[in-house]
Amino acid sequence: MTENTTTQLIQEVIDYLIETDIQELSDWGDRRTEWLNQAGEQLKGIDKIISGDLRIRKDNGDIGTYPAFRVQHNNACGYYKGGIRFSTGVNKEEVETLAMLMTLKNALHELPYGGGKGGVHIDVREHSDRELKEVSRAFVRLVQNDIGPYRDIPAPDVGSGAKLMDWMTQEYKTLHPNQPYINTFTGKSIQSGGTKGRSESTGIGTFLSYYYLVDTILENTVEVDANYTDEKDLITSIGEKENVRVAIQGFGNLSRAAAIEAEKASRKHTVIAVSDSRSTLYSEEGLDVKELAAFKEKTGRLPSEEELVGMNTKCDRLNPDAVLTLDCDVLILGAIEDQITEKNQKDIKAQILVEGANGPITKKADKYLTEKGKIIIPDILANAGGVTVSYFEWIQGFTNEVKEKDKILENMSARMKDVSTGVYKQHFSSIHKESLRFLCFKLSIIRLVDMLNRSGNVI
Incomplete structure (x- = not known):
C-alpha cells in the first residue's frame, strides 16, 4: 500500500x-x-523527515553509500514509535507510508505513541557483521538529535533485529553520555535490556487477530447485522471445520511464530505451506513446523530439495509466489508489501487473509477480494503484537521490573483480544456496510x- x-x-x-x-x-x-x-x-x-547518505568503509576497502531515512509522521497520541528496516526496498515514499500506518496502528490499539519509521537502503545478505555494525552506528549519528526515550523510540523491522538494536543503543549511549538511553530503542536482546517474547510477539498477535475473529462469531458475542450474514456464514464454516488449512507467506520471526501458534490452537489448524524468497514448501497433510523453524534459525533459509531428504517434513518445493494462490482456508501474509495485486488477485483461493506484513495487498486487489466475499484482517489491526511488547519493554526500562516471557505474551494477547474483539463487534453490528x-x-x-x-x- x-x-x-x-x-x-x-x-x-x-x-x-x-x-x-x-x-x-x-x-x-x-x-x-x-x-x-x-x-x-x-x-x-509528515511532521519531519531526517534523511542522508550513510558512508562506511567496507571490508574490501571500498566506500559503501546507503541512503537512510527516519520519518516522524504524527505524535498526537504520544512519542513517535516505529521500526527501522534494512532492505533494498527502502525509499522515502515507503518509509513515509509505514510511518503513517504506525500512527494509525498505535491509535487503534490505544498505545501512548505516535507514528514513526526508519529505513536504510541496503542488502544485509551482502554485508558482514562489521559492515552492518558500522551502518547501524552511522544511522544513529544521522538521527541522534531526533530520537530518545521521550521523543522517538525506534525498534527492529525487516532486515534488522536485536543485534542491530544493541549496536544502535550502544552508539546512542556513547553520543549522549550521562543521559537516559536504555529505552531509546526497543527490540533489544535480553542481555541489553530487551523484553522476553519480543521476537515472536508480532507473529503470535497476527494469528490471534484471526483466531479472535472466529471466536467472536462462534461464541455469539455480537449481534450480526443483515449486511454481514455472508461473512458470518463464511467464518462459521471455517471455525467449525475439523481441520483449518493455513498457508503462510514468509518464514522470518513473524511467520515462524504465527505457524507455531496455529499448531498450538485449541481448534485444529494445519500449516500446509510456508515460503521464503527462494521457495514455497507445501504439503496437504501438513508441514513439520518446528523442524523447519529450527532449520531456518540455523541457516537463515528454508531447506533445498536435497536437504529435505531425511527430514520429517515431506513436501513439494514450489516457486516462492505459489504460497499466495494455494487452496487453503486462511492465508497469513508475513513477508513484505504489495504481494497481492491486480496480477494475481483472481487466483487467491484463501477465504480469510491476515496482513502480518505492512501493506501486502494493494488497494485495487483489496477492493476486488472484498467484493468477492473474502475477509481481510488489515495490518494495523493484525500486526500490533510487536509494538505492544515494545511498549512493555519501554516501561521496563523505567521500572527495571523484568517479567517472564509467559506473562508478557499473556498481557500482549489480552490487549490484542480487547482491541480485536471490540473492532469485530462494531463491524458485525454496524448498519453501514464497510470493510x-x-x-x-x-x-x-x-x-x-x-x-x-x-x-x-x-x-
Whole structure:
C-alpha cells in the first residue's frame, strides 16, 4: 500500500465522518466538519523527515553509500514509535507510508505513541557483521538529535533485529553520555535490556487477530447485522471445520511464530505451506513446523530439495509466489508489501487473509477480494503484537521490573483480544456496510482527531 493509497483512504474516512451522523462524534457539535478537515490535512502530511547518505568503509576497502531515512509522521497520541528496516526496498515514499500506518496502528490499539519509521537502503545478505555494525552506528549519528526515550523510540523491522538494536543503543549511549538511553530503542536482546517474547510477539498477535475473529462469531458475542450474514456464514464454516488449512507467506520471526501458534490452537489448524524468497514448501497433510523453524534459525533459509531428504517434513518445493494462490482456508501474509495485486488477485483461493506484513495487498486487489466475499484482517489491526511488547519493554526500562516471557505474551494477547474483539463487534453490528480496513482507519482517525483537538492542534 503506497503513501498515495494511504492518504486517499485517510481522506475517504474524513469525508465519511463529515457526511455521516455517527454516535462517536455526537458531542463534537458544529465544529465537527472544521475539526475533521484540519485533522485530515495534518494526518496526510509528515511532521519531519531526517534523511542522508550513510558512508562506511567496507571490508574490501571500498566506500559503501546507503541512503537512510527516519520519518516522524504524527505524535498526537504520544512519542513517535516505529521500526527501522534494512532492505533494498527502502525509499522515502515507503518509509513515509509505514510511518503513517504506525500512527494509525498505535491509535487503534490505544498505545501512548505516535507514528514513526526508519529505513536504510541496503542488502544485509551482502554485508558482514562489521559492515552492518558500522551502518547501524552511522544511522544513529544521522538521527541522534531526533530520537530518545521521550521523543522517538525506534525498534527492529525487516532486515534488522536485536543485534542491530544493541549496536544502535550502544552508539546512542556513547553520543549522549550521562543521559537516559536504555529505552531509546526497543527490540533489544535480553542481555541489553530487551523484553522476553519480543521476537515472536508480532507473529503470535497476527494469528490471534484471526483466531479472535472466529471466536467472536462462534461464541455469539455480537449481534450480526443483515449486511454481514455472508461473512458470518463464511467464518462459521471455517471455525467449525475439523481441520483449518493455513498457508503462510514468509518464514522470518513473524511467520515462524504465527505457524507455531496455529499448531498450538485449541481448534485444529494445519500449516500446509510456508515460503521464503527462494521457495514455497507445501504439503496437504501438513508441514513439520518446528523442524523447519529450527532449520531456518540455523541457516537463515528454508531447506533445498536435497536437504529435505531425511527430514520429517515431506513436501513439494514450489516457486516462492505459489504460497499466495494455494487452496487453503486462511492465508497469513508475513513477508513484505504489495504481494497481492491486480496480477494475481483472481487466483487467491484463501477465504480469510491476515496482513502480518505492512501493506501486502494493494488497494485495487483489496477492493476486488472484498467484493468477492473474502475477509481481510488489515495490518494495523493484525500486526500490533510487536509494538505492544515494545511498549512493555519501554516501561521496563523505567521500572527495571523484568517479567517472564509467559506473562508478557499473556498481557500482549489480552490487549490484542480487547482491541480485536471490540473492532469485530462494531463491524458485525454496524448498519453501514464497510470493510474491516475502513473501520480500523475510522476508529484510529476518530481517536487521532480527538487527541489533536485536546492538544490544541485543531481548534
